[in-house]
Amino acid sequence: MSLLLILSLVFLLSWNVAAAGDDDQQKAFVQCLSNSTSVASNISNIVYPSDNPSFSSILEFSIRNRRFDTPTTPKPLVIVTPHNVSHIQSTVLCAQSHNLQLRVRSGGHDYEGLSYVSPRPFVVLDLIQMSNITVDVSNRTAWVQSGATVGQVYAQVGKSSNTLAFPASVCNTVGIGGIVSGGGYGTLLRYAGLAADHVADVQVVDARGRVRDRASLGEDVFWAIRGGGGNTFGIVVAWKFNLVTVPETVTMFSVTKTLEQGPTKYLAKWQKIADTLPNELLIRIVMYKAVNPVTIAVVFNCLYVGSKDKALSLIQESFPELGVTPEVMFEMTWAQSTIQFAGVNGTTLDSLESRTPVKDVIYFKAKSDYVTKPIPDSAMDGLLKMMMQDGIEQPYVIFTPYGGKMAEIASNSIPFPHREGNLFKIQYLVYWKEDSEEVSNAHMKWIRDVYDYMGSYVSSNPRAAYINYRDLDIGENMNSSTGGNGTTAYQQAKVWGVKYFKGNFERLVKIKTAFDPTNFFSNEQSIPSLGVGKEGQTTSSNSSSSASAPSGDSDGGNNAGNETQSGDNNAGNGTQSGDVGQGDNNTTNNNNDNNNGTQIGGVGQGDNGNSTTQTSASVVVRYGPRSYYYLVLLFLVLFI
DSSP, X not given: OOHHHHHHHHHHHHHHHHHHHHHHHHHHHHHHHHTSHHHHTTGGGTEEETTSTTHHHHHHHTOOOGGGOSTTSOOOSEEEOOSSHHHHHHHHHXXXXXXXXXXXXXXXXXXXXXXXXXXXXXXXXXXXTOOOEEEETTTTEEEEETTSBHHHHHHHHHHHOSSEEOOOOSOTTSBHHHHHHHOOOOTTHHHHOOSGGGEEEEEEEOTTSOEEOHHHHOHHHHHHHTTSOSSSSOEEEEEEEEOEEOOSOEEEEEEEEEGGGOTHHHHHHHHHHTTTSXXXXXXXXXXXXXXXXXXXXXXXXXXXXXXXXXXXXHHHHHOGGGOOOGGGEEEEOHHHHHHHHHTOSOSSGGGGGOOSOSSOOOEEEEEEEEESSOOOHHHHHHHHHXXXXXXXXXEEEEEEEOOTHHHHSOTTSSSOOOXXXXXXXXXXXXXXXXXXXXXXXXXXXXXXXXXXHGGGGSOOSSOOOOTTSOOGGGOOOTTTTTOOOHHHHHHHHHHHHHHHHTTHHHHHHHHHHHHXXXXXXXXXXXXXOOSOSOSSOOTTOSOOOOBOOOOSSOOOOOOOOOOOOOOOOGGGOOOOOOOOOOOOOOOOOSSOTTSXXXXXXXXXXXXXXXXXXXXXXXXXXXXXXXXXXXXXXXHHHHHO
């Protein structure tokens, strides 16, 4: 028998064993769920194994990046679309019992696909059915499930009041849970700060399956989940937000300059004033490659929280070079302005609630930077030149000004640290349509080259980044799938962690270690546990009370939807830019959803790109048979 034949037989045997293992895990997991009364009663509308006719359509509906929708992309064994928190708890407990990772998504906007892709056998918990929103106008609050989208929240708030708003992303299809997990920003950034700055309470399922609120979590964990990234501390079922008061009228306007008009001088002036303007005025820049003729368009997207007359007076005084006239300025309600910025197909608030992206889903890669001193004109010219590179289909660079409210909030008030001292944030994006390795490699190289080129002109030590613009190029937890050694995980995570969180990273690690010492909630960029301490609250937590796992119609979920920015510039409004966040939540309780618990706030919410850690036993179960066949191979090679 030839060596080649032996190798082929061993490969086929090991492949079949792995496939059989996946099939067994899938069947066992589905059987586990069917043992849950709440799931079993409606299992055909909740649980979708990979051989279900609806599996592919459900999986692909919320995929926002085709880089993670290829024939070789790992697919989940099962998709679960929970309708209430007991379904989530059952899913988490069954996934643990059968050594499956759990990835959770609401909007599916994770830049690196972590809410629906895993390198190990996994289940997707898709929170699309959990999108309840309750607005309390008199108290200026809202309870929102994590499966709701930003557009759904904007629509409901706008329908409830013309003088209330919520500061989240520009893109309407992003999941609320994901955005808040990483901070969350939009056009009200300078006026009101981040979405995470306005969280008043939460409903969370912890690693023991308990439903907890702010009081029972303690202030440390409550601090950590508001911007510390998803997939780390627990499943955020619902968020209670304090809404923001705005005038009945806001003003929008846009001005576009092209390469032929010498945009560098306008960019230089913008850098001098953008972070110093009154909090009510945001001037955001979107640069992209236009066609017919080919040039770089530099779009100044503006929102003034107030009347047209005041906006005109302010812009003519502070930035007369733009040449803004009354004819390009439009008054509307805040909610109506979100329609314009999102570039959705429609003019009513209902159009914001669509989960279908404005643009076709194509391939993209993104990166981020923070700028603390003005970029020289020569460097800006070089950036514009790189954007004109032949063969690069849709490059975008977006400048979002800071200052205003962002500079007034302490850098350690929540885990998101990018506050005072930042002039603006940069997002680099590149899109392409062709399904080709050569084309993909060219575009990936382009954005990495741009990132390298900009290194001398942005923040350093660390070179800061925004976690909702997830970028695995800056580092990842290589052992996230297996738990790994706490010290090793910490050293890996620190590489990227200080870029996202700066000095807040160390506090996040301590909270994680105390709250989830076994690192049950993990993914390629989740806060690591040092593996010490007891599971439960951090020492400074206020209470250890908890609710048992609820059954019935309590809503639950996870936050982990990442928001992509699309490159539309309809009506001069520019690309959609906002946030991405991704949360991963799993529970480790071995009891289940038959327990009766309390529902907090009447609403639950979730969206999380979750990846649960695998125990060493799972590795043995998964790979033990393969090792056996390799031993057989060694025997055959030596003795035949």
